[in-house]
Amino acid sequence: MSSRLSYYLQRSVRFLSPAPPVIANRYPRLHNVLWVTKAAGYALLFGHLITTYGFSYTGTWGVSMLPSIASSGDFVLISKFYRHGRGLEVGDLVTYKHPYHGDQGLYGIKRLVGLPGDFVLRDSPGAKEGVMIQVPQGHCWIVGDNLPLSRDSRMFGPIPLGLIKGKVIAKSQLFGRDFKWMKNPLQDVADDMHDEEDETI
Amino acid sequence: MSPILTGRVLYQCAKASIFTISVAIFANDNLFEIVSISGKSMTPALSPDHNTSGTRDWIVLRKMQPTNNIKRGDIVSYPSPHNPDKIAVKRVIGLDGDTVLLDQRRRSAMPPEKQRGWDTWGGKCVVPYGHLWVEGDHWSGSLDSNHYGPIPKSLIDGRALGLVWPWSRFGQTPWTQYRSKTRVIEGIAVCPKEWEL
Structure with a gap:
């Protein structure tokens, strides 16, 4: 791996990595409870936004x-x-x-x-x-x-x-x-009648 | 500032603002919303000085199950049937099943074509099942059920809880003291047979 690539990799890892897991290390059960609560809250929040304003x-x-x-x-x-x-x-x-x-x-x-x-x-x-x-x-x-x-x-x-x-x-x-x-089935008014008249004339 | 720090700060700011806006929209839609009352339609109770000084009252609306245990005299909000992007705040006069005896004075404040529509009620209206008769407190200058008839309960998206501004009247419910002059004969809501589920 080139040094430049590894530099960018490290940079992005550092950029995306979260804070040191103090709660997870000291109180693992509390950490799980917090994680579930947070996930449920986000699901409720973004679920409402998507189903009300999106799809x-x-x-x-x-x-x-x-x-x-x-x-x-x-x-x-x-x-x-x-x-x-x-x-x-x-x-x-x-x-x-x-x-x-x-x-x-x-x-x-x-x-x-x-x-x-x-x-x-x-x-x-x-x-x-x-x-x-x-x-x-x-x-x-x-x-x-x-x-x-x-x-x-x-x-x-x-x-x-x-x-x-x-x-x-x-x-x-x-x-x-x-x-x-689903397609809108409404059609424009056909001009067929006038065409037929033209043909007969 | 190093580029790494800039990126992280931008990311955190974006995350925080998106989260805040989402929570605000969620709370506005499902929990509570604070709206200001403009116009003179609710005049004795809400925004009494709007015509002269332009001051508005701000009220908090409950958005959770707004039509649950709804009573005559409650203040409700709904998207106006004439313009769905405008919120209307009016008082519930008649529940479904009630007979509302229309106030003759409100007719005189209407334009002639509206008066002709108003006359088709024949002076009274039996509110259909699942609907409400809503009116502004002020007899003139209120676009309400006298114009567009009873509105469906499902249109209603909020119920007033109390004033939040002006601060001196925080928490008060001034609309409870006012009694509407429109007379109502109370009835029982019966679902018509063709609408039973």
Whole structure:
């Protein structure tokens, strides 16, 4: 080993090495207890920060999103950068704190159908007279993919964006099997009709 | 200063500041938060002089289980339903199941399009399950449930514990002396059948 390399090695070792282990030498049991407490504290601290402001990965249940997410056994990766509805687009899958049971810790996943100012269908397509209503300021309209078996904005109305906690960016089976990115399925309005007209003319 | 020492000092400073900021965010999110009250919406109780001298009251909010055993008259904080990045601090008037008889005087302080929305309540509101009716104490200049209706309990992220500033009133809870003029008929919260889990 060249002397220069060993010099840098020593330097980095000295730089990274902790203080002399006084407690570990004199009171090994206390040292263990302290280490576990410290590790638990760090896990709590950074676990909270990551799952509130970064990403979280949880299991889901329920039939309301059936073609997109299975009724049980699917796990979703949620990006919390979209909390409070920041940067969301119509067609995204969002997680929200439930407006009725949210204080008991219930969260849901639905598809974002309307943002503030958008006009949305109040009931299921073809169910009633087809009233369109405007989503109020600071609210959003969320509907499940499984229309007959979903309890969503068609029942509780628009919900405040403050209840939106994140956006589903990927889904998988347990431990990341069948990992799949979630894409926004919304398509631009096709221009096919005009093309056909042009052809006939 | 030797380069080794500089590196170690930088490393220790970075570590300490990241740790401090993380602990502060964690405590703000899960334990307690101190916020200032601006505007006249809570005027007799909080920040009474904000309109004239601009002085603000600072209160400490409890962030742990804020809706546990919530009572009428408590002060709660929540992201405003009109602007989710703004924190609103208001008084709980009606719990779920209660019938709130809306205060006619608050209608006169609203713009005409808001008055039309207010009229659709028909003078009273039965607060839905899992929701709260919140109002500012001042009858005018308060954006509250008279504008956006009852808010979900799950929106609420803090409950006021007491004043921390001005120092002369530290620890006081001035909102407990004030009785809101909005009348409430107490009811029982019943979960609707379609919302049972």
